Amino acid sequence: MSRIVMVRHGETVWHEENRYAGRSDIALTPKGQEQANKLARWATTAGVTAVWSSPLSRARNTAAPAAKALGLPLQIDERLTELDFGKSEGLTSVEMAQRIPAEYAAFRLDPVTNFLPGGEDPAHAMDRAIPAIYAIAGATAPGSRSLIVAHNTLLRLVLCHLLGISLSRYRAVFPLFDNCSLTEIDLSPGKDVSLLHFNAPLLL
Numbered sequence: 001m002s003r004i005v006m007v008r009h010g011e012t013v014w015h016e017e018n019r020y021a022g023r024s025d026i027a028l029t030p031k032g033q034e035q036a037n038k039l040a041r042w043a044t045t046a047g048v049t050a051v052w053s054s055p056l057s058r059a060r061n062t063a064a065p066a067a068k069a070l071g072l073p074l075q076i077d078e079r080l081t082e083l084d085f086g087k088s089e090g091l092t093s094v095e096m097a098q099r100i101p102a103e104y105a106a107f108r109l110d111p112v113t114n115f116l117p118g119g120e121d122p123a124h125a126m127d128r129a130i131p132a133i134y135a136i137a138g139a140t141a142p143g144s145r146s147l148i149v150a151h152n153t154l155l156r157l158v159l160c161h162l163l164g165i166s167l168s169r170y171r172a173v174f175p176l177f178d179n180c181s182l183t184e185i186d187l188s189p190g191k192d193v194s195l196l197h198f199n200a201p202l203l204l
Helices: 030-043 058-069 093-099 101-109 120-137 152-163 167-173
Strands: 003-008 048-053 074-076 145-150 182-186 194-200
Touching: 003 152, 030 058, 048 058, 048 194, 058 074, 058 145, 093 101, 120 145, 120 152, 120 167, 152 167, 152 182, 152 194
Parallel strands: 003 145, 048 074, 048 145
Antiparallel strands: 003 182, 182 194
16 A cells, blocks of 8 residues: 655745745745644654655745654655746736736636646646656555645646546646645555545644
8 A cells, every 4th residue: 555645835925815836936934834843743643654845945844844753854856846837926816817817717717728828737747746656656665654745736736637537627626735734645556546635634
């Protein structure tokens, strides 16, 4: 059994205004850092044997306390980086509707076929992310868990791909990964992918 716990990084300084943070390297808030510390406390009781992260600092700084608490190296994989949102980096939904109204309306109808202008094609993002997920799962010992700290859009797309859901439905089916909530999948060889938990809160 290969279990992967996927976690969105802690709260960032753009969270309150819900600004799109793709490749922008945005800092955690004090609340986000406390969420990271809480994740570390959970990890010490959860049978986690590996900690992986996107290279962006908001993910690394969320994952680092867990790795330290477990005495494990923090492993970085570039393929876990968030999508680039192009011209929409740093904008809110309201600002996008004002500045790129036609493109934003098309994005809302189908966020994969009509991905944000200048941004990364979600299908291409899956070409890099899915091999990373399977590589991590393949290195996960039976009965243990690997913890992956990454990003809202990337993780929703990954879930859709693994569960056989159209990528174009990622915003509708999985509206949001809450900061530092727990989403767990089973990637056991020879079996269908199982979704064990989605957006489960850290209860400590």
